[in-house]
Amino acid sequence: MVMESFSQILARHNLTLSRSKTDILQVNVGLLCNQSCRHCHLEAGPTRKEVMDRRTMDQIIAFAERGKFAIIDITGGAPEMVAGLEYLIESLAPLTQKLMLRSNLTALADRNHDGLLSLCQNHSVAIVASFPSTNERQTESQRGRGVLERSVEMLRKLNTLGYGRNGSRLELNLVSNPAGAFLPTSQCQAEKRFKQELNRKWSITFNNLHTFANIPLGRFGKWLTKSGNYEGYLQKLSDSFNPETLKGLMCRNLLSVSWDGYLYDCDFNQAAGLYLSSTPKHVSEMDTPPEYGTPIAVGDHCYACTAGSGFT
Amino acid sequence: MMETYYSPADLAKFPEIGKDAPELANKFFEYYNAVFAEGELTEREKALIALAVAHAVQCPYCIDAYTGACLEKGSNSAEMTEAIHVAAAIQSGATLVHGLQMRNICNKISL
Numbered sequence: 074m075v076m077e078s079f080s081q082i083l084a085r086h087n088l089t090l091s092r093s094k095t096d097i098l099q100v101n102v103g104l105l106c107n108q109s110c111r112h113c114h115l116e117a118g119p120t121r122k123e124v125m126d127r128r129t130m131d132q133i134i135a136f137a138e139r140g141k142f143a144i145i146d147i148t149g150g151a152p153e154m155v156a157g158l159e160y161l162i163e164s165l166a167p168l169t170q171k172l173m174l175r176s177n178l179t180a181l182a183d184r185n186h187d188g189l190l191s192l193c194q195n196h197s198v199a200i201v202a203s204f205p206s207t208n209e210r211q212t213e214s215q216r217g218r219g220v221l222e223r224s225v226e227m228l229r230k231l232n233t234l235g236y237g238r239n240g241s242r243l244e245l246n247l248v249s250n251p252a253g254a255f256l257p258t259s260q261c262q263a264e265k266r267f268k269q270e271l272n273r274k275w276s277i278t279f280n281n282l283h284t285f286a287n288i289p290l291g292r293f294g295k296w297l298t299k300s301g302n303y304e305g306y307l308q309k310l311s312d313s314f315n316p317e318t319l320k321g322l323m324c325r326n327l328l329s330v331s332w333d334g335y336l337y338d339c340d341f342n343q344a345a346g347l348y349l350s351s352t353p354k355h356v357s358e359m360d361t362p363p364e365y366g367t368p369i370a371v372g373d374h375c376y377a378c379t380a381g382s383g384f385t
Numbered sequence: 386m387m388e389t390y391y392s393p394a395d396l397a398k399f400p401e402i403g404k405d406a407p408e409l410a411n412k413f414f415e416y417y418n419a420v421f422a423e424g425e426l427t428e429r430e431k432a433l434i435a436l437a438v439a440h441a442v443q444c445p446y447c448i449d450a451y452t453g454a455c456l457e458k459g460s461n462s463a464e465m466t467e468a469i470h471v472a473a474a475i476q477s478g479a480t481l482v483h484g485l486q487m488r489n490i491c492n493k494i495s496l
Contacts (some may be wrong), residue, residue: 208461251456258459262427265460 151180
């Protein structure tokens with residue numbers, strides 16, 4: 074069976090994908106990571122050299138000042154491994170209502186990050202941590218040996234600092250991606266179960282759980298091909314296409330900046346090499362966020378965000 | 386002529402079973418969907434039961450479908466393996482407990 078391309082399915086449903094108000098800035102500070110997760114769409118890992126320098130950070134800070142974003146989201150790789158992260162946090166925090174830091178937990182535990190953690194506390198930086206499963210085998214098959222134990226240890230530490238505790242202003246959210254070529258669990262059901270399990274097994278609390286489908290790009294895309302799962306997975310995603318997800322997709326109100334300062338509609342388009350408005354544009358050349366109605370670059374990987382209840 | 390009795394591609398064609406008896410098929414699928422909706426049991430728990438039963442009735446289509454469903458509902462392979470052991474224990478227990486019938490008959494007709 075020949076699968077319809079993402080552009081074709083949009084056309085068949087009489088839909089177009091364009092930007093609404095851009096109020097989230099996602100800053101990818103680099104592809105260096107202490108882990109080589111098998112589902113990583115960016116192929117981040119310990120041997121990657123692509124890391125944001127101070128000049129690009131300053132250009133992003135200047136843009137954030139002009140753009141007045143409601144949310145700024147720092148991601149990687151492992152942002153904790155990037156020199157200057159503390160500077161970036163300190164500079165961006167006053168420019169937004171909510172600053173988020175994505176962490177794989179083990180990178181946060183790897184070195185003594187007490188300075189970084191107190192900085193996050195002081196600026197009420199929300200921590201978004203990868204935690205695919207409460208099951209050791211599933212977690213380690215995706216993220217590497219020993220990751221569950223070390224992640225649990227770090228979550229406990231975050232809890233003691235007030236993160237994810239009832240009534241605390243310090244937000245701790247978890248992200249779970251499936252450990253394979255299958256769709257994610259419904260967010261609502263998974264959150265309920267994770268809350269029970271984490272509390273029962275380790276007395277850990279957190280605020281929200283986000284479940285996302287794996288993106289068929291990068292290391293995960295290669296694994297899909299090598300394991301003979303690529304066509305079946307893409308078919309599963311396209312069979313689950315839900316036109317209702319389009320209005321809430323994150324690419325409609327998010328602008329993604331890569332480690333070298335180039336702009337994309339989302340982190341997945343970064344991995345696919347699809348620039349914002351299909352042209353390389355540097356953050357230093359951008360006066361204001363993209364206009365309402367600007368078309369969003371799409372590829373078949375977009376099926377991962379429109380399957381089921383979608384990636385918002 | 387078929388090369389094998391079972392083909393994985395046939396699983397997706399299950400709704401075609403309604404071709405010659407659409408009313409019955411509609412009733413079946415309506416009931417089926419209602420059974421698997423969240424109720425007193427979660428969808429995850431129901432998928433685990435279905436996986437265990439699939440093994441007991443040895444249906445390759447159901448094993449394929451409910452292995453995927455269990456993973457997508459958030460179960461892991463350790464839980465799924467335990468569910469299959471439940472089916473295996475009941476199946477072997479059912480065989481063994483019939484030994485009492487054998488013993489009763491044996492006792493009755495033996496000196």
